[in-house]
Amino acid sequence: MGSERTNLLKFLLFSGSVLVAPVLFSGGYLMNVLVFVGINTMLAVALNLLLGYAGQISLGQAAFFGLGAYISGVATATYGLNPWAAMGCAAAIVGLIAFAIGFPILKLKGHYLAMATLGFGIIVYIAFNETVELTGGPSGLTGIPYFTAGTVQFDSDMKNYYLIWGFALMTILLSVNLVNSRIGRALRAIHDSEVAARVMGVNARLLKVQIFTLSAVISSVAGSLYAHTMTFISPASFGFNFSVELLTMVVIGGLGSVYGSFLGAALLTLLPEFLRTFQDYDIVAYGLLLILMTMYMPGGLVRIPSFVSPILAKIKAGVGKHA
Amino acid sequence: MSHQILQYILSGLSTGAIYSLIGIGFAIIYNSTGIINFAQGEFVMLGGIMTWFFLSVFQLPLIAAMVLAIALSTAVGVLFERLTIRPLRNASPLILVIITIGASILIRGMAMLIWGKDTHSLPMFTGSEPLTVAGATLLPQHLWIFGITLFIIAVNRFYFHHSISGKAMRACSHNRRAAGLVGIDVKRMVLFSFAISSALGSVAGIITAPLTMTSYDVGIMLGLKGFCAAIIGGMSSGIATVVGGLLLGVLESLGAGMVSSGYKDAIAFIILLLILVIRPQGLFKKAETERV
């Protein structure tokens, strides 16, 4: 888990790279992609808290993301609420929903939990499509306003980059703190042996619901950010496929690693941009990658250094012997 | 009005029969391996689309096209088990969920590359002259669906209760280690279960395609509905899942007809959630559920 100081150092280093990244890619199309990397990082970190630490699967994360986006979108575009206030309202409503459904759903385990969360996600997705008067249905919701702060309007990729990465960095910092606290330890304990954790006085049921709720709230905030930077949303962004994509980000990045989730989010957001040249082959490549990486790299991207360094050390030792 | 309701029930039963077949496929794999195979729906797609392919591109007779499609789908299922599931026998449920999702994406992607994104239709097996039953219309294809489903359920039951390998599979589902100790080749049984369930899926895909058309992406929804059927049936690979599928089909059809067609797909998942939360052991009592 690393000591206090290395954790802080890691975070500062990471924040620094995030700050200067736009200088390298300024203006280009890539800036827009990096905005998405930020949003997906928030979503992946949120799911990782639930999946990588507490060991509870969710295939319905896209629903919370979508609910955040739609509540924010409808409240501002239709009812003229301020975007910041809308984001707060959305987070509160989504938090309540997650808390309420968390108690019955998180009693389930493994495959059954996966299916229940999947079912919830599909129901919400269908609701986005069918409540046409409210959401605009399959053709989407337009006219969502940008965020504003004083006289500044967040209407360019550059501004939105810093806005969204501000939230993403905050998510990372809070999550790193959380997983290194007594709550984080209790979550990992539940993951390893729920019965022993309970015997140690951990209220496993409540804690699982709380972390499920936290994860939903972060996803909702990410949804609001998405809605107010895109200014247009449609149900297609919040379907089952996106829930699977988020799950993939977390697993490929590395379960139980906050920075791993960033790596996974970055890879899976950038990859389609590169695969685009292959056109229709991208879905095949995506499926193949998902299978191969889970089979041969179950630790995820974040574990590559610890996988490679012994090999490097061996090579070095070998070279030393010959020299 | 009552004719209308009968009509809904009849078409619901035919959709439900399809769900039952897919659900049994889910249950067979689940019971022999503990895996929920998210790729199950893709075999349904493969069955339908390959039959179309052999029929229209190679001009094969219908029956030959069907047999070939079932054989090839089964081969894909076997390949899937050999390449991904067997090497990962001790992986956590999470890893297995992701692997089967990956396989489903891969199979769907390949289908799209090979057969394109268009929707294809299969001819009815025998004529398209509707029959009238108590004021409701029924196509001959509906009868084919009922007949074939019944036949498969009967064969299935005979296999699991009266053949050596069927009994061995049931033994594996009760206790894999004990089954291994008495000399049952558990690995082979797992392979069998993938073969049987992909064959079942492809049959379901073939018999429904003349009514519902087929394309590379029909697998997801059908697969998930099949899973709902299996959950209602308490993951039984016998009659309980069949009843679950029929119940689901009828409720969906009635809901779509009388409430709103837009929410048709939501009905299945609301039922799924209710069952999981209230009766995770399935709608019917454990004693009645035969697990295979």
Add this chain to the structure above:
Amino acid sequence: MLRVEGITQVFGGVTALRDVSFSVAEGEIKGVIGPNGAGKTTLFNIITGIYRQTAGDVFLENKIVTSFQPEKLALRGMVRTFQNVELFGAMTVMENVMVGLHTKSRCGILSSCLKLPSHLREERHILEKAMTCLDFVGLAEDASLVAGNLPFGKGRMLEIARAMALEPRIILLDEPAAGLNSRETAELGALIRKIRGSGVTVVLVEHDMELVMDICDTILVLNLGQRLAEGTPREIQENPAVIAAYLGEG
């Protein structure tokens, strides 16, 4: 301290326990023995709230705690270990014990996320306490190892350290000597005495008769789900029914 009244447990058609009653006095070491299948572990699982019994009640310090969830019993000062060692395998030895201090700390999700000063103070306190507990069982040097990689004997000790971190009033040990060699068993005996010395009541299920006869104040014998005898080690050793049960069962 602990009183169990008329516990009956039926699984399917099988009666695992039939009308078992006994009590444990404060500060004593109580042994629960019996041939395999006598229902010892089932009894433990019922007392610690993991199974729900068919009938009967459990009292802790004269207050009814029947069917309390394990986490609630932990708050009342009851803790246990497991026959098959249930460690948090992916966490370090130190972190395992720190989870044992869960009930001794307060910080919630919010203050943990924000790293409030109260949280930092508490963390320091938890760390110190955990080290003391590791010292108590002699695992201080292994603090940073991953628990899943510990040798079996040390795993048992860690489980006890983790349980002791709760500062329990009563600790239930499920076959703590199983899988230990004779030197480790002797150390375990000393440790159990030390635990009692610190004012904690001990109940243990155990097959190692030498250990049981050596350290227990009183012993309860179960056979086929029923109470067969109860008394001091000497009384038990001389009880003909007990001898018959052990010889008869092999």
